[in-house]
Amino acid sequence: MISMNSRAWFVGCAVAASALLLASCTSDGRDGEAANPQSSPPSASESQAAAKAQEKKLTDRAQAALATVQGGKMVEAGAERVADGIHTEPTLRQGKTYKVNLVCMGSGSAHLTYTPASTGPKIEVPCDQSVVQQRLTVHKLPVRIDVEGAKGSTGVIAWQIDMV
16 A cells, blocks of 8 residues: 555656656757747848858868869869859960869859850859869950859859869
8 A cells, every 4th residue: 555655755756757858848959948939030140150151161062072173274263152153354365275164062053154155155054063164265365254143043153264
């Protein structure tokens, strides 16, 4: 037979265990803090910091992908947000052959164009981490290279121009 003291102790333990289980089930995953249904979303500065960290990560990955490509003497290189695009007039020499290497990390695609258009064809650069290469011979100066992100595309484009 269970005594009254034993029964009270047992009920007390059951209530304490239930309260502990309830508290742990309402956690939102932030190191055991209780969930607050009225908590606000991350602040603008937290969102900006996260976006910058993601952009740096994508930039590092894109530049690492380009580093695996064998090239000639580097003329110009860089990395930009897909939304900003690439707009450059590199110092090239007439009659020389160059290789343009591009890699886009993110989602969507971008389009590479040259001015004058006779420098090279317009090509699509998918934002799927693959390296796109194009050889061109400069017949007319100056040469302008533009890479524009397609509508809704996001991420980072890294490029390198090598003389071959």
